[in-house]
Every structure is written in structure tokens, then in C-alpha cells.
Amino acid sequence: MRLSRDWWAVLVAALAVALVKLGVIAGVAW
Amino acid sequence: MTSAATVVVDAPRLVISPARRAANLVPGVLLLGVIGYAGKFTEQTIAAYGRSHHLTLPNIEYVLWAIVFGLIVSNVVRVPAICEAGVDTYEFWLKTGIVLLGVRFVLGDVAKLGGVSLACVFVELVLAIAIMTALGRAFTLPPKLISLLSIGASVCGVSAIIAAKGAIEADDEDASYAIAAILALGAVSLVAFPLIGHALGMSDQAYGLWVGLAVDNTAEATAAGALYSDAAGKFAVLAKTARNATIGFVVLGYALYWVRRGGAAAIGDKTTFLWNKFPKFVIGFLGISVLATIGAFSRAESTDLANLSRWAFLFSFAGIGLRTNLRVLSNQGWRPLIVGVVGECAIAGLTLALVLGAARWLA
Numbered sequence: 001m002r003l004s005r006d007w008w009a010v011l012v013a014a015l016a017v018a019l020v021k022l023g024v025i026a027g028v029a030w
Numbered sequence: 031m032t033s034a035a036t037v038v039v040d041a042p043r044l045v046i047s048p049a050r051r052a053a054n055l056v057p058g059v060l061l062l063g064v065i066g067y068a069g070k071f072t073e074q075t076i077a078a079y080g081r082s083h084h085l086t087l088p089n090i091e092y093v094l095w096a097i098v099f100g101l102i103v104s105n106v107v108r109v110p111a112i113c114e115a116g117v118d119t120y121e122f123w124l125k126t127g128i129v130l131l132g133v134r135f136v137l138g139d140v141a142k143l144g145g146v147s148l149a150c151v152f153v154e155l156v157l158a159i160a161i162m163t164a165l166g167r168a169f170t171l172p173p174k175l176i177s178l179l180s181i182g183a184s185v186c187g188v189s190a191i192i193a194a195k196g197a198i199e200a201d202d203e204d205a206s207y208a209i210a211a212i213l214a215l216g217a218v219s220l221v222a223f224p225l226i227g228h229a230l231g232m233s234d235q236a237y238g239l240w241v242g243l244a245v246d247n248t249a250e251a252t253a254a255g256a257l258y259s260d261a262a263g264k265f266a267v268l269a270k271t272a273r274n275a276t277i278g279f280v281v282l283g284y285a286l287y288w289v290r291r292g293g294a295a296a297i298g299d300k301t302t303f304l305w306n307k308f309p310k311f312v313i314g315f316l317g318i319s320v321l322a323t324i325g326a327f328s329r330a331e332s333t334d335l336a337n338l339s340r341w342a343f344l345f346s347f348a349g350i351g352l353r354t355n356l357r358v359l360s361n362q363g364w365r366p367l368i369v370g371v372v373g374e375c376a377i378a379g380l381t382l383a384l385v386l387g388a389a390r391w392l393a
Contacts, residue, residue: 005121005122005125006309006310007310010313010317013129017321020338
């Protein structure tokens with residue numbers, strides 16, 4: 001089964017949340 | 031023996047491994063990143079030059095630079111074939127950015143602003159469908175093209191047209207006409223909406239709501255909001271997301287209309303149909319809003335997620351320019367475009383009046 005683009009977006013965002021919570025991603029500048 | 035040999039011969043040609051598919055995306059994603067960052071770099075460089083030389087230069091947001099650089103590449107140099115698959119991911123970056131933007135809304139905001147937005151969306155849907163249908167009939171456009179233009183103008187641009195195309199069994203030509211009209215008008219809105227918003231001195235909330243209601247394609251609505259201000263971009267996304275959430279209902283309504291007229295195949299389970307058409311990234315957006323509301327993120331974590339959302343949008347803004355081919359848009363014929371222009375101007379004017387009327391509930 002192929003994931004739709006919408007679900008990929010949700011999945012990647014959830015991964016980003018997890019990495020930020022774990023401290024793997026920190027101090028993201030803009 | 032023959033069938034086994036066929037399988038052995040055909041399999042490598044038909045099956046592309048996930049790793050290979052991901053690798054195919056890399057050049058285009060890099061192009062999105064380079065063009066988006068060039069836009070950001072240009073904005074910062076001009077601002078730094080103005081500061082160091084004590085000049086008051088107009089602040090042109092990175093959003094516009096990224097779109098312009100993308101337009102130059104796609105219309106002058108042409109997007110290299112090796113980059114096309116990656117450039118097509120711009121919509122994925124847009125949706126990822128919207129999901130992560132949920133961190134900047136607590137549920138109270140979503141309920142309040144989303145509630146006002148949804149009420150305005152309902153009025154906008156009725157107005158847009160009525161205006162587009164009347165204009166389409168006046169210009170004797172094909173009936174299914176009128177349906178596609180109405181769906182595109184009332185809900186969410188290209189996604190809605192693509193969703194509806196299958197449901198009402200419209201021709202490819204009608205779909206590309208409707209998509210071209212919506213994209214051409216989206217490009218105009220990037221310039222026109224911020225100018226009108228500034229001329230009227232609109233608040234970030236009112237402007238964001240107006241853009242979310244009147245600009246049809248999500249990418250252009252997000253960009254037109256961000257061109258006004260960061261806060262306006264946030265409100266534009268919320269209003270546009272509320273509008274996107276209605277896509278299933280509008281497409282279902284049109285599909286049932288065409289089934290009754292014998293112009294489309296019958297629909298099975300309506301709940302499944304609605305679920306299939308529902309934009310799932312809205313669930314992710316609400317999920318992150320819930321986490322932000324219950325205090326799951328520290329201030330630093332919220333800033334990190336909000337900045338990741340901005341980076342994702344930067345990739346998608348570059349994609350808006352890169353996938354806009356002005357020659358193709360100009361070749362699509364004038365009648366659908368006139369219907370689109372007149373209809374969208376009427377919708378923009380009416381939604382502006384609606385937003386100004388709803389302003390008391392936004393404060």
C-alpha cells in the first residue's frame with residue numbers, strides 16, 4: 001500500500017516532533 | 031517457462047525500489063532548497079545593505095523572491111528533467127509546513143478563528159458556486175468545465191479540481207483549462223492581495239482570513255498571506271485549511287449531481303467517499319495543536335517546530351514558481367480565463383466585504 005502525500009506530510013511532521021522532543025533537533029534558526 | 035521468463039525480463043523495468051525512488055527526488059528537492067534559500071538570502075542581503083547605508087529600501091519578502099527565481103528558472107532556463115520528480119514534492123513540503131504550523135495555534139484559537147472561518151467558508155462556497163455557474167453559463171462553457179471551475183473557485187484550487195475530475199468523469203482538457211485558470215489567477219493574487227490589504231490597512235487576522243477565503247490554491251494562499259506578514263500567513267493557512275476540509279462535501283455534491291444527470295458512475299459508500307477526499311494533513315495540524323494546547327512543548331521546542339515549518343514553506347514557495355509555465359497558461363484559451371478573472375474578482379470583492387463584516391468577531 002502506498003501512502004498518500006498527505007499521510008507522508010503527517011508522518012514526517014510527527015518524526016520532526018519526536019526528534020525535537022528527543023533533543024536530536026535543537027536550535028533551529030530562521 | 032515463457033511466463034517466468036516474462037516476469038524476469040519485465041520485473042526490473044516495472045519495479046522501482048523505494049531507495050531508487052527516493053534518490054530520484056534528490057536533485058529536484060535540492061533545486062527547491064537552493065531557490066528558496068536564494069530568496070531568503072536576497073531579502074536579508076537587501077535589508078542588510080539598506081541598514082549599513084542608512085537607506086529605507088522596500089522590504090520584499092523572501093516569498094516573492096523565491097517565486098520569482100522559480101519562475102525565471104521554469105520559463106527561461108526550463109526545469110531540468112532530472113529535477114522534475116523532486117520539484118513535484120513542493121506540495122508535500124507545503125502540507126508538512128501546515129502540519130508543523132499547528133504548534134503556533136492552541137485549540138482555543140483554532141476553535142475561535144476556525145469557527146469564524148468555517149462560517150465565512152460556508153457563505154463563500156455558496157457565493158463562489160453561484161457566481162461561477164452563472165458566468166460559465168453566460169459564456170456557454172461546457173457544463174463539466176463549469177463544475178470544475180466552480181469547485182476550484184469555491185474550495186481549494188488544483189487539489190479540488192483533480193479530486194472532482196475523477197468523481198464527475200470530466201475530460202482532461204476541461205481539467206487542464208480549469209487548473210490553468212486557477213493557477214493564473216493565483217499568480218495575480220500574490221501581487222494584488224498584499225497591495226489591497228496594505229491600502230485598506232487590514233489587520234493580520236482580517237487579511238489572513240480574506241486570503242484564506244479568496245485565494246484558491248493552498249500554496250498561493252499561504253504565500254499571499256506570508257507576503258503580508260508572518261502572522262497573516264498563519265491566519266491565511268488556518269482559514270484555507272478550514273476551507274480545504276469541505277472538499278469532500280463539495281465534490282460529493284457535484285458527483286451526485288452528475289450521477290443524477292447520467293454523466294458519471296454511481297457512488298458506493300458516501301462515508302468512504304468523504305474520507306477518501308478529506309485532506310488528511312488537517313488531522314496532523316489538529317494533532318500538533320492539541321499537543322501545543324496541553325503544554326507538551328517547551329518554548330524552545332515550539333520555536334524549533336515553528337522554524338521547521340517556515341523551512342518547509344520555503345521549499346514549497348520555490349516550487350510555486352518552478353511549476354508555473356507561463357506559456358502553457360497563455361495557451362489555454364481566453365473564455366475560461368475571462369470567466370475565472372471576472373468570477374474571482376467578484377468572489378474577492380464579496381469575501382472582502384464578508385471579512386470586514388466579520389472583523390468584530392476576530393478581535
